[in-house]
Amino acid sequence: MNNISEAQRILKEKQLEVEANIEETMEHLNEVEVDSAIVKLLLFWSFVGIPLFWGVMQTFDKALQLFK
Amino acid sequence: MFNFLKKDRIIAEPSYNRWLVPPAALCIHLSIGQVYAFSVFNLPLTRVIGITESTQQDWKLTTLGWIFSIAIVFLGLSAAILGKWVESGGPRRAAFWSAFCFGGGFLVAALGVHIHNIWLVYLGYGVLGGIGLGLGYISPVSTLIKWFPDRPGMATGMAIMGFGGGAMIGAPLSVKLMNYFASADSVGVKETFIVMGLMYLCVMLVGAAFFRIPPRGWKPKGYKAPKKPKDLVTSAHVHADTAIRTPQFYLLWIVLCMNVTAGIGVLGQASAMSQEMFPGVISASAAAGFVGLLSLGNMVGRFIWSSASDYLGRKTTYAIYFILGIVLYAFIPSTGKMNSVALFVICYVIIISMYGGGFATIPAYLRDIFGTMHVGAIHGRLLTAWSTAGIFGPVLVNYIRQYQIDHGVAKAEAYTVTMYIMAALLVIGLLCNRAMKAVDARHHMKKEII
Numbered sequence: 001m002n003n004i005s006e007a008q009r010i011l012k013e014k015q016l017e018v019e020a021n022i023e024e025t026m027e028h029l030n031e032v033e034v035d036s037a038i039v040k041l042l043l044f045w046s047f048v049g050i051p052l053f054w055g056v057m058q059t060f061d062k063a064l065q066l067f068k
Numbered sequence: 069m070f071n072f073l074k075k076d077r078i079i080a081e082p083s084y085n086r087w088l089v090p091p092a093a094l095c096i097h098l099s100i101g102q103v104y105a106f107s108v109f110n111l112p113l114t115r116v117i118g119i120t121e122s123t124q125q126d127w128k129l130t131t132l133g134w135i136f137s138i139a140i141v142f143l144g145l146s147a148a149i150l151g152k153w154v155e156s157g158g159p160r161r162a163a164f165w166s167a168f169c170f171g172g173g174f175l176v177a178a179l180g181v182h183i184h185n186i187w188l189v190y191l192g193y194g195v196l197g198g199i200g201l202g203l204g205y206i207s208p209v210s211t212l213i214k215w216f217p218d219r220p221g222m223a224t225g226m227a228i229m230g231f232g233g234g235a236m237i238g239a240p241l242s243v244k245l246m247n248y249f250a251s252a253d254s255v256g257v258k259e260t261f262i263v264m265g266l267m268y269l270c271v272m273l274v275g276a277a278f279f280r281i282p283p284r285g286w287k288p289k290g291y292k293a294p295k296k297p298k299d300l301v302t303s304a305h306v307h308a309d310t311a312i313r314t315p316q317f318y319l320l321w322i323v324l325c326m327n328v329t330a331g332i333g334v335l336g337q338a339s340a341m342s343q344e345m346f347p348g349v350i351s352a353s354a355a356a357g358f359v360g361l362l363s364l365g366n367m368v369g370r371f372i373w374s375s376a377s378d379y380l381g382r383k384t385t386y387a388i389y390f391i392l393g394i395v396l397y398a399f400i401p402s403t404g405k406m407n408s409v410a411l412f413v414i415c416y417v418i419i420i421s422m423y424g425g426g427f428a429t430i431p432a433y434l435r436d437i438f439g440t441m442h443v444g445a446i447h448g449r450l451l452t453a454w455s456t457a458g459i460f461g462p463v464l465v466n467y468i469r470q471y472q473i474d475h476g477v478a479k480a481e482a483y484t485v486t487m488y489i490m491a492a493l494l495v496i497g498l499l500c501n502r503a504m505k506a507v508d509a510r511h512h513m514k515k516e517i518i
Contacts, residue, residue, distance in 0.1 A: 049091075
């Protein structure tokens with residue numbers, strides 16, 4: 001009888017451990033997903049932002065001649 | 069074969085981030101905005117045969133001026149005619165074909181330069197490129213409005229800002245490429261056309277690939293449509309074919325046309341005007357700086373004014389454009405008399421920021437009045453106001469200036485009457501904006517059709 005309840009306890013413990021691991025893995029996966037979405041967003045905005053910034057600086061340089 | 073372009077293939081998955089749509093739109097608008105910088109090719113194109121100087125067989129500036137005009141006319145025509153096609157097929161299909169038309173236009177024009185056939189250049193950059201411009205200009209508009217129901221002005225402002233910014237990249241890049249390719253046998257235009265055509269094709273295709281449309285009924289997290297809609301903001305939809313039968317469409321057409329006419333006329337003459345109004349004070353290189361500042365004002369104004377319109381309301385924002393514009397245009401002749409370059413520059417930068425703002429705010433104004441369903445197609449048709457203003461504005465400024473000079477008016481004062489005429493145009497725009505009312509409910513689309 002004691003052996004059965006001990007086995008049930010161990011089983012329950014293992015089950016909880018596995019559930020916690022799954023939860024942790026899911027959280028980690030979500031974090032990775034959020035991180036990769038942010039990286040994608042940053043890369044795409046840089047793809048358009050850097051040339052635009054370069055163009056604005058070129059124009060700004062030209063505009064400064066007005067005040068020289 | 070082109071299944072990946074279909075509208076039902078680009079419906080966003082739940083995890084899609086809507087902030088990926090504005091850079092996709094910017095890929096398109098930053099590319100096609102190059103058209104504003106086309107004039108950098110004009111002088112080198114007059115030396116394609118002579119290389120160091122123009123010969124008898126070389127093209128004249130007047131012949132080359134038509135390339136830009138044809139492109140702008142085809143922008144307006146294609147946007148008006150193909151607007152419904154853009155709306156029905158979704159943004160990716162439109163952006164995809166826009167990329168091939170615009171990039172391909174450069175390549176055909178390069179062939180035209182290579183065999184020295186101006187008609188091929190007209191066909192390439194003017195017709196084909198112009199169709200690419202029209203398709204590209206309207207392709208992201210309705211998608212952005214649907215992704216950002218909470219801030220439609222800001223969203224379309226971001227994309228249309230790219231059209232203003234495209235010239236800032238295109239102009240210095242073209243000059244650098246032409247210098248790089250210039251040799252004893254070539255002015256470098258043909259090679260530059262090829263490189264830019266392929267580059268814009270790739271960038272625009274990247275933009276097209278990132279386009280997604282929101283699933284039906286999608287709303288941003290936490291967004292609740294206002295229970296009592298603001299004045300002039302409809303929750304109904306008006307069909308594109310019905311919209312052009314409403315007085316609201318024509319009022320908005322005049323509003324856009326007047327705002328653009330006033331701005332575009334000045335933009336084309338900015339360099340000469342600043343030097344003539346301030347002889348001996350503003351040199352040719354300083355005038356180039358003035359034009360650069362106007363470009364910055366044009367670009368920044370597109371974003372700031374259209375974002376502000378989300379809070380102020382479209383009608384109020386346009387009223388500000390017109391009232392402030394009237395005051396500033398009327399004040400500009402005084403800056404010449406006061407010999408104040410600083411005031412002159414400040415006035416013009418504000419005026420041009422409102423010119424750009426007018427372009428960027430109009431899609432959201434259309435969405436308020438006609439609903440979101442056909443806003444792209446209606447926007448396309450409204451852009452004929454731009455084509456009209458593109459012809460009307462510069463002609464008005466140039467001819468009035470010439471008339472004044474021919475009648476003995478000093479060059480420094482030759483723009484005074486023009487400024488007052490521009491102010492009068494803005495009064496017409498102000499009155500039309502004032503007359504704007506909500507569309508009658510009988511024009512709304514029936515729920516069962518939607």
